[in-house]
Amino acid sequence: MAGPWRSESADAPASFEPEFACHGQRCTGKDVIATRCGIHPAMTSTHRPAPGLRVDLRYEAGCGAGWARVWGQRIGDVFTVSAADGQPQTLTVPDKYATGVRLHTPMVATGSPETLRVCVRLGPDGRRQCFWAADGTPSS
Structure with missing residues (x-):
């Protein structure tokens, strides 16, 4: 007999994928959370364009x-995150409530994490710095 907490197929193995x-x-x-793509992504590179600022490029093969x-x-x-085969996606920090938490850009489609690039502009008049996942070297 099934209750509200069990299904008729309770003996079937659960999938952890x-x-x-x-x-x-x-x-x-x-959004990576809403799509469940952010559950177990691969970290492709970490960048520190300014003191106290950390930017991680992440990739989920299951989501491409x-x-x-x-x-x-x-x-x-x-x-702004981009990839060779995807449309760039941007996150702008709007207010003080978005400064004390971890944020993420919208996702960009890519078949390979090595093609990921993030560009950072600090403040409205700041200089733009870009970082590739493949080598972690800043570029303009």
């Missing part, structure tokens, strides 16, 4: 997408 809500181009512009996770950001900072 996450069910992603999107893959590839369907993930572009979507990557994104940037940031913390230590300030109001007006802009983070």
